[in-house]
Amino acid sequence: MKALSYDLVPTVITITLLTILPIGYTKDITFSYTETSAQDNLTNTQPRVWDIKHYQDNTAVLRISRDNYFIGNTTRCFEQKLMLRVIQTNGSVIPINLDIIEEIQDINYCLVNDKRMIIDWNGYNISKIEFGPSYLLPGTNIWIPNDYLTVNPWIGFLRLSMIRGTNNFIWSQYAYYGDGLFSLLRNDTVENLDLTNIQVSVLPTLNYGYAIIYTNTNRNTADPLSKSGGLYVMFLNYNQTTTSQPFVLYEKSTQNVVFTRLACSIDYSHISYECVLIMEQEDPASINGINNTITSCIKIRFLSTGSRLKLDSIFNLTLTSFNTLPLGGYILISQKTALNSTVNFTVLLYDENSKPWEFLQQPIISNLASSYDILPNNTMLVSQNETTTTWNLLAINLPQLGPFNDSGYGNLHVNSTYPSKGSNDLSLNFNMIHIIYQEPVSLSDGYLTIYQIINRKNVLRQIINSKTCQCNISVTVIKINILSCTFNYPGGKYFIQIDNNFVKTESNEPLLGIQPNIWTFETANKSIGQNRSDTAYGILRLTTKGTQYFLELSDSKRHLFFDDLIKELTVMIPIEEGMLSSNEHYQLDPDDVTKFFISISIKETKDSDNMTTSEIKTNLDQLIKNKAYTGI
Known part of the structure; x- marks a missing residue:
């Protein structure tokens, strides 16, 4: 704020x-x-x-x-x-x-x-x-x-x-x-x-x-x-x-x-x-x-x-x-x-x-x-x-007079992290982060949020609640499972924000979190270097609420709907502009007439630095299935 x-x-x-x-x-x-x-x-x-x-x-x-x-x-x-x-x-x-x-x-x-x-x-x-x-x-x-x-x-x-x-x-x-x-x-x-x-x-x-x-x-x-x-x-x-x-x-x-x-x-x-x-x-x-x-x-x-x-x-x-x-x-x-x-x-x-x-x-x-x-x-x-x-x-x-050394996280109780603050060689698609505290902690009721910085904007990649997370905690160390699509961009810039009360102390006091733009790091800037694949065609299904919204739109506004959707998915995956498109066709789901299918295609690319169509499809599928915890 x-x-x-x-x-x-x-x-x-x-x-x-x-x-x-x-x-x-x-x-x-x-x-x-x-x-x-x-x-x-x-x-x-x-x-x-x-x-x-x-x-x-x-x-x-x-x-x-x-x-x-x-x-x-x-x-x-x-x-x-x-x-x-x-x-x-x-x-x-x-x-x-x-x-x-x-x-x-x-x-x-x-x-x-x-x-x-x-x-x-x-x-x-x-x-x-x-x-x-x-x-x-x-x-x-x-x-x-x-x-x-x-x-x-x-x-x-x-x-x-x-x-x-x-x-x-x-x-x-x-x-x-x-x-x-x-x-x-x-x-x-x-x-x-x-x-x-x-x-x-x-x-x-x-x-x-x-x-x-x-x-x-x-x-x-x-x-x-x-x-x-x-x-x-x-x-x-x-x-x-x-x-x-x-x-x-x-x-x-x-x-x-x-x-x-x-x-x-x-x-x-x-x-x-x-x-x-x-x-x-x-x-x-x-x-x-x-x-x-x-x-x-x-x-x-x-x-x-x-x-x-x-x-x-x-x-x-x-x-x-x-x-x-x-x-x-x-x-x-x-x-x-x-x-x-x-x-x-x-x-x-x-x-x-x-x-x-x-x-x-x-x-x-x-x-x-x-x-x-x-x-x-x-x-x-x-x-x-x-x-x-x-x-x-x-x-x-002023001098530091506390029992713990300051590790630069704006929180004396954080000893170190993986990925470490300021690192720039994180492997693509890695799926676990570590936080090591100075003293024993336990999970409480707060959020950890991962953002990618794209064109100076903070794009939500994943949000995790300590009550429902796939976390393993051992005295001072917390290991948190991450979706493999979260860190999928070569040379991507990220930061992790932790709310107060994500963990608590042995005396059940809410522990201070980590503010935005402090725990920052980058993925390795390396070519993906995989074989290219052909253009892929598929469909996405709107929710009941999304279908109702779509039905109420005029033809011109439906065109804008498809245009905006493609732009937002391009940022959320993220991929280069032009790799996603739609012929703007839609039809009712025969198994659930309250929902619409809409068409989408993933363009073939010959650039070895870009994700393959198969990888894009896998990432998009994972983002949608976990939409409650991702930018989708």
């Missing part, structure tokens, strides 16, 4: 990344870009990087804004133009500029939330999503509902919003149906929360659902021994109709606990979830009648079953953000504004056992927006101070 879902302020990018540096400590570099556009009512301020998001394939997306005016002394408003910059993996930049006044009202350019738009890389608005009425609190610029949003780039997104005048919030699943079409799928209400002291984090899960992690307190209880506050998680499956019961991750029985910060992320190294929670409580012991406040910070790791794996105390009580790192370990960041123009980042790195790891550059100087992001290739992007027309990013290469 190469679309952008833009939450006007703050930025939320809905996307399914920027290969700046190889993994390991190397010299940091700066990426600079000069803006050439301007707007008449600007205050002539510099373009500023206000947010950074990323795709899983290492493409970075930046929100660029210029200050325009202030409401009072606090609320910042921006130039009335939505400016996004897509930095591709080759370093080129796609500028996206939108200034549609009727679509984006003035107030959306100030630090408040309203509605979202789905736009493509050409800047076209392909979907508008109205979430219903929202309000400003009287006498303030605080927008209600205050909402949270997380994106699952394959299926849609989840929105979490407070309900005005209540102690409830509502979650809403929005589904993606392709071609920019989104719609509300399911929603439900979570009740009886202390919204005056709530911290929330929402995450996509590895089974294409969502996790809602939140704090809740029970103030002014008459029972001093009652549970007065804690951290809880709800898991929602895709298309789930009702709210799940929450799991308790942590509870504090002391009265008057105040939760001040919560940050959560997926731990791809351990295939779990981690949160850092900071809280304050009154110290029972007072000095000179003045109560002291005790601040504490904990890190919690847990599974999608709700089981808590580990709880650690952390002594960095000034942290402003927490991230698990794609290649293992985690990072704590503290930010401090200096002279109202820059932000100092203090960075602490830890390995999987919470052992400190030296960070070579302290502090990192950022721009006033202090925006940063960590890409899947372990590169940290930090916004830098801007000039009049130029914005800058610092790229810092």
Whole structure:
């Protein structure tokens, strides 16, 4: 889903990344870009990087804004133009500029939330999503509902919003149906929360659902021994109709606990979830009648079953953000504004056992927006101070701190594959692939999909579900039977995509898959060199539904039907144009009058690099018989 879902302020990018540096400590570099556009009512301020998001394939997306005016002394408003910059993996930049006044009202350019738009890389608005009425609190610029949003780039997104005048919030699943079409799928209400002291984090899960992690307190209880506050998680499956019961991750029985910060992320190294929670409580012991406040910070790791794996105390009580790192370990960041123009980042790195790891550059100087992001290739992007027309990013290469070496599949748990990534000598018509994992796995319920790249288009060759596949699994090795017609093209370029949850770990956690265009390889570019054969004639039978469709066509449209069918089969087999044809004759199947036979012929070829008519017939027969799993 190469679309952008833009939450006007703050930025939320809905996307399914920027290969700046190889993994390991190397010299940091700066990426600079000069803006050439301007707007008449600007205050002539510099373009500023206000947010950074990323795709899983290492493409970075930046929100660029210029200050325009202030409401009072606090609320910042921006130039009335939505400016996004897509930095591709080759370093080129796609500028996206939108200034549609009727679509984006003035107030959306100030630090408040309203509605979202789905736009493509050409800047076209392909979907508008109205979430219903929202309000400003009287006498303030605080927008209600205050909402949270997380994106699952394959299926849609989840929105979490407070309900005005209540102690409830509502979650809403929005589904993606392709071609920019989104719609509300399911929603439900979570009740009886202390919204005056709530911290929330929402995450996509590895089974294409969502996790809602939140704090809740029970103030002014008459029972001093009652549970007065804690951290809880709800898991929602895709298309789930009702709210799940929450799991308790942590509870504090002391009265008057105040939760001040919560940050959560997926731990791809351990295939779990981690949160850092900071809280304050009154110290029972007072000095000179003045109560002291005790601040504490904990890190919690847990599974999608709700089981808590580990709880650690952390002594960095000034942290402003927490991230698990794609290649293992985690990072704590503290930010401090200096002279109202820059932000100092203090960075602490830890390995999987919470052992400190030296960070070579302290502090990192950022721009006033202090925006940063960590890409899947372990590169940290930090916004830098801007000039009049130029914005800058610092790229810092973070070390690999996990238990497994990165084999280049975007998944630490994949050790190797056959065919290997990047190979170019795969035998034609081979019928088995291997995946070797770093640890024991078992089959789950996900898809493995094989594509051939033909004229820059991804052509589906075969799709396999782990529940129904002809697979053999032995501890860490999975062998998967493949149709012999899948890899039948000399010098063909292919890639294999694996969905999350194709396999699962020993603890039954869905395992991360492999993204498109990563596990790439080619068949051997060798002449087939077999004896040629004569032209072959045959018939194909339409399904009942296909026959009914064909009968409803006019004569001219039936001609187009045959023409399109030949073109599509030529790509799906695949063979050169002109080798397949039809005289466009058709007749009823005498054994089933609800279906039509249509004629087809395979032309003789004298080129030794082409498949013989017999091979084409065999491949076509196999594709049709397995049409539920192939491009047919």
